Amino acid sequence: MKQYLLRSASMFLLLVIWMTNVQAFQDDEGCLMCHKYPMMGRITGEGVFRSYYIVPGIFEKTVHRNVPCRDCHNYIKELPHKPVKQGVTCNTECHSITNPATGKPFSHKPIYDTYRKSVHGRDKLTKTSDSDKPYCITCHTNPLYNPKEDKPPSKIIDRCVVCHEKRQFAERWYNHTSRRIKEVRRSSEDIVAICSNCHGKKEFIERRKELAKKEGRELGPKFAFAIDSYKDSFHGKLTRIGFTETANCLNCHANEVNYYKSVHEIRPSRDPLSPTHDNNRVKTCQKCHTYADANYAQLDPHPTSDKEDNPFRYFAEMIYNWVGYIVIAGLVGISMFETFGRWRDGVGLFIRQGSSWWRKSKRGRKRVV
């Protein structure tokens, strides 16, 4: 308890130091007039407190720090605003930021549209059975701390400010570009963990199976075992031990032509455009296994011993287990029987004075001493 209190106090202290040490974002729209109050929020019907408190120091550190509030909360027309019903969606246009490539307002709409067409696509506030599918923020959690956005080296920024004047601008520009130049893919372990959030949950799988049955459609053959079977596979085990060169979920299920786009348009294996479709599997395997051929593409990357999924493996494993039990039991039994037979005839445990037959025999033939 003491340790817990000490830890909490330290964390709180660090948070205070950190928050007071950063410059607040520019609140041109005056949203902080209300949202600066820590207790601002509401209690939902389920009794959960939903905070509407904006901590300037924290927001300043997020990737959306340069986006004015109403670029996303575009339904707010006056202050104080009316109750929010829809909330933010990720396909709105940021009117305050221009896309330098097109000259149009910046928007996540292109990637959002791609995602909507994928097997994971859904509307944010959908009331249908798709509500258990992931939305943008399921994966993009907008972390408060990103090590790749640490303060840039001063020797570089010193050079930038010679022309660009504002040091903060130069630092942000550096972070924005350098973060994208550096590898920003998640690690294999992180990717498996994200996918496991849904595909590893029994309730989700059962619900989806039930739904597919009701709607009369077929799920992928590995849908129910996706995570468990991956973890049992070579790929899964190597990922588990931190091997970075092995395939994770996205290496096979996303098209590598443009990785960052294709991870948003994952398709079921029955879709001819899916990299895991029968027609595309050789090519997909060859991304890592250069010499993979059509036979190789038949190997099961999600092996299970489920009777319906893979009866061959199910019975092979059963035979292996029974052979193991019978062999061990048989050999131990024969050894015991042999010991019993020789022991009755007078064999001793070890050789004593040149013979191990120094015990008295129950079968009548004694050693002549």
Place this chain on the structure above:
Amino acid sequence: MNLSDNAKKVLERSMQQNRVSDEERKDILDVVAIMPDDRVLLYKNVVSNPIGDLPRYSIHIRIQHMLTFVTFLTLAFTGLPIHFIDTVWSEPLNSLLGGVNVTRIIHRTLASVMIFSMIYHIFTITFGPLLQISRGRFDIYRTIIPTFKDITDFKDDMLYFAGKRDQRPEMDKFMYKQKIHYFAAAFGNLVMVISGSSFLFPEFWASILPTSIAAHFQELMRLSHPHEALLALLVIAFWHWYNVHLAPGRFPMQWTFLTGMITREHQIEEHFLEYLRNLVEIPEERRFLQDLLESRELVPETETPVNSKPVSEQSTP
């Protein structure tokens, strides 16, 4: 001693192969004649040196056994914590070796040593018999090749242990137990090498196999490698170590794997036919046995002809 027909054949073949003189032949038959009919009395009364009296394994076989057992145990020691990576006990074992990535490298390196041992053994069992054939001394019954007699030996041995038979069967240099063990180990090694290589070179195996079985083969290999390893480890722990370390008379261990020699009492008890060959090939053994039997007054009062009914065919009293 009244030898069985089979024992007589073995003795005769050995004498022919060793080209013994008439004088030696008489000497051998005389020694056989003074042996007690009851083989149990014979092996109970001979004197044995725990580290071995009679030759059994060549230096090549001993080196191969050493290579195989060292690599087998270390392969199990490194392979099990890789396969059971999520268990509590695998973590300290992997850490001990420098982490699982190091364990994997050690495992593969040791596997190549084991494969070398297999190849060495294949050379030995190919060229050894060829050499013996060229010298006119090859006897197929002296090899590990299973024969129908092994089945009857097994049955007779079980009857003896159950007290339904008076003598253990007259077994050859390799008895049924050793033959099962040898072929189980050979089969196991082969499975481990093939399955291990299918993990390392899956593309190669897929490319050489027919489409209809390529996937099944890979799945079977994925199952076989850990199952066969575990089964082999348990067989070694429960059976092989029992037979060579824990069985009464063998405790604390048989020295054969180091000295290449077997004790006299063990040779007579479980490899009587090989002991007859030893009597032909080693004159000192004949002298030793003769002196021992006479000193213990185990020589039968009247010598019986060698073609009378053997003891092993008599019913239990």
